[in-house]
Amino acid sequence: MSLDAKALIESVKEAKSKAEKRKFAQSIELIINLREIDMKKPESKIQESVELPHPVGKQSKVCVIASGELALKARRAGADLVIERAELEALGGDKKRQKTLVNEYEYFISEAPLMPIVGRVLGAVLGPKGRMPTPVTPSVDIAAAIEKQRKIVQVRLRSQPILQCRIGTEEMTDEQIAENIETVIRRLEGKLKRGLRNIRSIVIKTAMGPPIRLKI
Numbered sequence: 001m002s003l004d005a006k007a008l009i010e011s012v013k014e015a016k017s018k019a020e021k022r023k024f025a026q027s028i029e030l031i032i033n034l035r036e037i038d039m040k041k042p043e044s045k046i047q048e049s050v051e052l053p054h055p056v057g058k059q060s061k062v063c064v065i066a067s068g069e070l071a072l073k074a075r076r077a078g079a080d081l082v083i084e085r086a087e088l089e090a091l092g093g094d095k096k097r098q099k100t101l102v103n104e105y106e107y108f109i110s111e112a113p114l115m116p117i118v119g120r121v122l123g124a125v126l127g128p129k130g131r132m133p134t135p136v137t138p139s140v141d142i143a144a145a146i147e148k149q150r151k152i153v154q155v156r157l158r159s160q161p162i163l164q165c166r167i168g169t170e171e172m173t174d175e176q177i178a179e180n181i182e183t184v185i186r187r188l189e190g191k192l193k194r195g196l197r198n199i200r201s202i203v204i205k206t207a208m209g210p211p212i213r214l215k216i
Contacts, residue, residue, distance in 0.1 A: 008178040019209030034161040046157035077143035108133035
């Protein structure tokens with residue numbers, strides 16, 4: 001089994017063309033079905049943060065936990081939400097707000113000195129979702145850090161031999177989506193015992209469109 005860039009692009013075009021038109025840009029999902037994987041073995045559990053060549057669209061919301069000047073820079077850089085220290089500590093007794101955070105925001109960045117408070121206040125809700133913040137120094141280029149987070153997708157294999165992640169949106173070019181797909185598959189190839197031979201099938205689809213099997 002091998003990957004062919006032209007075949008990937010053609011599959012992306014087909015998925016887009018067969019999707020019913022909506023008033024919004026639909027996300028594009030990648031679904032990978034595996035074979036010959038023993039899900040009872042710990043080594044079969046996969047959890048990878050994959051940085052893609054292209055951001056997966058505006059739907060990726062980033063929350064920055066910071067104080068002072070870094071919080072101000074995060075707002076200017078377009079963070080979807082900025083939580084400062086006092087607000088973070090107040091979240092400790094607000095279970096409803098904690099759940100809202102983990103459901104609405106996919107990526108979290110935290111100023112390193114605030115990480116102990118983040119762990120105490122939000123660790124129980126962010127940890128199980130694999131969304132603990134990426135720690136950064138107060139002097140970090142926060143705009144670049146936010147942009148990097150928007151290029152990351154979480155790839156997890158838990159109880160079933162199926163991996164699924166958002167790979168882009170309809171607004172992206174076919175080539176950009178194809179490059180994102182190839183990046184995920186190549187990372188997965190390195191984690192599987194038999195590489196691409198452990199992949200039974202690869203499917204892409206828009207959020208509300210039919211599944212298209214990649215021509216591999």
